[in-house]
Amino acid sequence: MARINAITTRLNGVTGPEKVAIVMLAVGKTHAAKLLERFDEDEQKEIVRAMMTMGLVSGDMVERLLATFVSRIQSSDVFGSVAQAEQILLSVLPPERVRTLMEELKGAAGCSIWEKLQSVPDAQVAAFLAAESPQTAAFVLTRLPPAQAARVLQQLPRPLAEDIVKRILNLTPVAKPVVDDVERVLRTEFLINIGQNRMADNHGLLAEIFNHLDHELESAMFASLDKDMPESSERVRSLMFTFADLKNIDDAGIQILMQELPPGLLPLALKGAAPEMMDLFLRNMAERAARMLREEINGMPKVRLRDVEDARRQIVNICKELIARGEITASGEDDGGWVG
Incomplete structure (x- = not known):
């Protein structure tokens, strides 16, 4: 992405591909098509992905951005969308190539194969890598977030894990054809099989x-x-993972969870809760905060059971997201049944 970064290094807060995408949307599809031709295929994917996901960009941002490219231009709001990105691509690429590219980018909200891999349970990633060559496994781990790579590494046989670690240290830049081949295998032989297995169960x-x-x-x-x-x-x-299963989260995890909860959600969820569930949260709060929470719950008028259940489901969903991201962990006899 050197060409993208070279163009936009003077502006902060927005990625290089996003800046190029904004410029292309501002100048219109005819000029954008000509600009897009200047980038290689990987850079095109990054730019198009940015177009599809950025949404509304203020006129002020457009003006500041375009000032780095031209001396005079009239700015206006631009809106990135799937349709806009597709129209620009059709101006420069064959329809069949556009269809393939758009299908790839739109899959899982435009996620790359590596982003999709982040949602796969660690045990399944480890099982896949154990069947591949250690060199391939080393490359795949370097493309995962460090926390996920560590969890996967822990689930591999120790001799294989040691071999992979050494290969990571000696890993050299991988040629694009090799990367493409690895991505093809992940897409056609791994992720599809996982999807089929999920549907089967x-x-x-x-x-x-x-x-x-x-x-x-x-x-x-x-x-x-x-x-x-x-x-x-x-x-x-x-x-199933229910509100009661939160007792399998350690105190550090409960503290992280509480930081992610919207205001007012926890008091509603704890209304009428079992004493052990109340204590789970109160013991992880400062004394003053715990006292205020008790007072808020006790002073709360009658609420519908449906509202309490909905609040508890929201907390459970937030907890599951944190578990999936590896920010908190669960323990207990049944932890293998629902994590991941």
């Missing part, structure tokens, strides 16, 4: 659905499953 999918049901409907559904499909019912229960 509908217990996990149903557990996710049940996590969002109100208590009355969830109870009714489980009663039906308990009667007709008891083994499946128990498996779905084991895969």
